Amino acid sequence: MRIVLDAMGGDFAPQVPVMGAVQAVKELGVKVFLTGKKELVESELKKYSYPEDLIEVVDASQSVSMDEQPSKALRKRDSSIHVGLNLVKEGRADAFVSAGNTGAVMAISLFTVGRIRGVERPAITAVLPNLTGYTFLLDVGANVDCKPFHLLQFAVMGSAYARYVLDEERPRVGLLNVGEEEGKGNELAKEAYRLLKDAKDKGLNFIGNAEGRDIYSGKFDVIVCDGFVGNVCLKLSESIAKTLAKILKEEIDKHFISKIGAITLKPAIKGFKRRIDYAEIGGAPLLGLNAPVIISHGSSNAKAIKNAIKTATRFVKSELNRHIEEEIERFGKSNGS
Amino acid sequence: MRIVLDAMGGDFAPQVPVMGAVQAVKELGVKVFLTGKKELVESELKKYSYPEDLIEVVDASQSVSMDEQPSKALRKRDSSIHVGLNLVKEGRADAFVSAGNTGAVMAISLFTVGRIRGVERPAITAVLPNLTGYTFLLDVGANVDCKPFHLLQFAVMGSAYARYVLDEERPRVGLLNVGEEEGKGNELAKEAYRLLKDAKDKGLNFIGNAEGRDIYSGKFDVIVCDGFVGNVCLKLSESIAKTLAKILKEEIDKHFISKIGAITLKPAIKGFKRRIDYAEIGGAPLLGLNAPVIISHGSSNAKAIKNAIKTATRFVKSELNRHIEEEIERFGKSNGS
Numbered sequence: 001m002r003i004v005l006d007a008m009g010g011d012f013a014p015q016v017p018v019m020g021a022v023q024a025v026k027e028l029g030v031k032v033f034l035t036g037k038k039e040l041v042e043s044e045l046k047k048y049s050y051p052e053d054l055i056e057v058v059d060a061s062q063s064v065s066m067d068e069q070p071s072k073a074l075r076k077r078d079s080s081i082h083v084g085l086n087l088v089k090e091g092r093a094d095a096f097v098s099a100g101n102t103g104a105v106m107a108i109s110l111f112t113v114g115r116i117r118g119v120e121r122p123a124i125t126a127v128l129p130n131l132t133g134y135t136f137l138l139d140v141g142a143n144v145d146c147k148p149f150h151l152l153q154f155a156v157m158g159s160a161y162a163r164y165v166l167d168e169e170r171p172r173v174g175l176l177n178v179g180e181e182e183g184k185g186n187e188l189a190k191e192a193y194r195l196l197k198d199a200k201d202k203g204l205n206f207i208g209n210a211e212g213r214d215i216y217s218g219k220f221d222v223i224v225c226d227g228f229v230g231n232v233c234l235k236l237s238e239s240i241a242k243t244l245a246k247i248l249k250e251e252i253d254k255h256f257i258s259k260i261g262a263i264t265l266k267p268a269i270k271g272f273k274r275r276i277d278y279a280e281i282g283g284a285p286l287l288g289l290n291a292p293v294i295i296s297h298g299s300s301n302a303k304a305i306k307n308a309i310k311t312a313t314r315f316v317k318s319e320l321n322r323h324i325e326e327e328i329e330r331f332g333k334s335n336g337s
Numbered sequence: 338m339r340i341v342l343d344a345m346g347g348d349f350a351p352q353v354p355v356m357g358a359v360q361a362v363k364e365l366g367v368k369v370f371l372t373g374k375k376e377l378v379e380s381e382l383k384k385y386s387y388p389e390d391l392i393e394v395v396d397a398s399q400s401v402s403m404d405e406q407p408s409k410a411l412r413k414r415d416s417s418i419h420v421g422l423n424l425v426k427e428g429r430a431d432a433f434v435s436a437g438n439t440g441a442v443m444a445i446s447l448f449t450v451g452r453i454r455g456v457e458r459p460a461i462t463a464v465l466p467n468l469t470g471y472t473f474l475l476d477v478g479a480n481v482d483c484k485p486f487h488l489l490q491f492a493v494m495g496s497a498y499a500r501y502v503l504d505e506e507r508p509r510v511g512l513l514n515v516g517e518e519e520g521k522g523n524e525l526a527k528e529a530y531r532l533l534k535d536a537k538d539k540g541l542n543f544i545g546n547a548e549g550r551d552i553y554s555g556k557f558d559v560i561v562c563d564g565f566v567g568n569v570c571l572k573l574s575e576s577i578a579k580t581l582a583k584i585l586k587e588e589i590d591k592h593f594i595s596k597i598g599a600i601t602l603k604p605a606i607k608g609f610k611r612r613i614d615y616a617e618i619g620g621a622p623l624l625g626l627n628a629p630v631i632i633s634h635g636s637s638n639a640k641a642i643k644n645a646i647k648t649a650t651r652f653v654k655s656e657l658n659r660h661i662e663e664e665i666e667r668f669g670k671s672n673g674s
Binding site for chain 2: 130131141144145176178185186187189211212213214215216217225226227228229231232233234235236237238239240241243244246247251252254255260262264265267
């Protein structure tokens with residue numbers, strides 16, 4: 001198994017990606033290609049001992065910043081992302097992992113490896129913790145204007161990912177909407193509902209509309225929506241946890257007795273953090289691309305990077321993209337909707 | 338000041354609305370009309386002592402359940418909502434307050450009191466706590482398919498509410514979007530951005546795009562979006578706080594020392610709850626209707642009801658609807674977008 005890791009991607013590059021790569025080769029025994037500025041990456045690597053044949057640095061003279069326009073990033077043909085995806089395209093590696101600019105990775109992936117046959121719109125995804133496990137949400141930003149048929153394809157791809165990579169035997173699929181009942185929603189949701197309902201005959205386990213609260217309720221394994229709504233939900237989710245934690249901290253600091261008591265909460269807080277921590281989740285795929293591509297959170301630590309590499313190996317081993325191609329064909333082409 | 342309160346609205350009707358009405362007449366000195374099943378409401382009222390001339394029960398033989406279709410509710414001409422709004426329409430009362438079915442209140446309001454001249458689409462709104470104060474979000478469900486011009490009108494109405502009722506001198510208005518930069522977003526958001534930017538010349542304090550995280554960041558006083566996205570965000574927000582609290586509680590219960598420590602957190606938790614509690618907020622208006630209408634959360638307690646009545650009195654005193662009518666006219670008609 002050979003995984004490319006973007007050594008220049010994320011808020012703490014190249015330090016964190018390099019550390020993550022070292023953890024990955026030691027713990028998972030995979031081979032990792034690190035793409036990035038060679039001198040920089042190698043001087044970072046020198047800090048560690050690891051099986052040297054398992055890490056190979058591949059020089060890339062350019063890097064893409066976190067807020068760079070994808071169209072601009074695409075023109076940097078020697079970026080760590082571009083060089084990395086080319087390694088996968090040429091068959092020298094099996095998958096690509098980055099904690100960098102998601103939009104840029106999507107754009108460069110489309111340019112290099114392209115889409116799976118039959119997939120109209122690849123999607124950016126998110127794996128979100130709920131009370132009992134995880135909810136897989138897509139699209140969270142690649143397609144801000146969607147047609148109903150795109151949501152059907154997201155459901156097919158998301159369902160395949162939940163089944164083959166997240167080990168959900170029969171993933172429960174929902175459509176993000178403003179109410180539970182059939183007939184609710186905007187034009188897009190109403191028509192998508194009809195397509196998803198029809199797809200039940202072909203084996204899609206569509207169980208109905210999911211409301212905003214269901215993103216965290218655990219009632220659904222996969223929830224589909226357009227990339228505008230999904231992106232807003234994702235950023236909203238990240239911020240609420242932080243805001244609530246801040247308000248609680250401010251209140252604890254106001255009361256001496258609470259401040260003392262808060263110390264005893266450390267084990268609970270630790271467990272709490274572990275359960276909502278993206279570092280445990282191991283990144284989220286870009287789905288519909290003709291190669292396994294995993295995005296790790298921009299503020300990933302080394303463990304999150306290692307877990308993203310682990311997810312990439314599962315993606316490869318499960319032959320997910322072969323399954324997606326078959327499923328996409330089985331669920332048919334758009335009739336224009 | 339004469340406020341109508343829907344005695345049959347909310348999860349704990351008529352007990353909680355009646356208790357809220359009693360608190361309101363005692364603390365605020367307003368007159369409250371309670372609409373609902375007369376016997377039921379009066380037997381509830383008997384439990385309290387209060388200035389009897391300040392509460393009047395108006396019989397309404399029907400009630401609307403929380404999940405009833407607005408179209409069906411509209412046909413109940415003797416519902417507590419319908420009777421209540423008619424009192425306002427006939428000039429016998431100044432405002433209407435309900436903790437009941439929001440969609441039904443909107444539909445019956447449109448049928449009875451109608452829209453403010455010039456307003457194309459009245460909006461359902463939400464007042465959400467952030468680190469420093471509140472964010473006023475609209476629309477959160479009345480209009481799942483919007484045109485850009487509707488979002489402009491939401492901004493004008495929301496800005497007026499924030500100024501005249503929430504006392505924000507110069508409310509900062511944002512457009513909910515997937516990125517900060519101009520040019521981001523779906524078709525709706527891109528065109529709405531242009532309209533909002535143009536409206537700055539007429540005094541709208543539009544400060545740019547708001548991302549999902551900005552609903553709680555405190556950077557914006559008013560955020561506009563279509564009712565589909567707004568509804569999903571509102572339900573998502575409510576659920577995340579609950580989910581995080583549950584996960585934290587589960588973790589605290591796992592550790593004996595944390596369980597002990599948690600007791601000392603009571604004062605902090607109390608302060609925390611007060612800051613994020615909708616009971617403190619006092620409901621949210623339906624904006625664009627030709628009468629002051631305030632919706633309180635379905636699970637409101639008596640204090641929340643009382644605060645919603647207080648908000649209604651501020652709405653009336655500020656002559657908000659006269660301001661909205663003037664502003665809507667000043668910002669002009671739709672040119673079709």
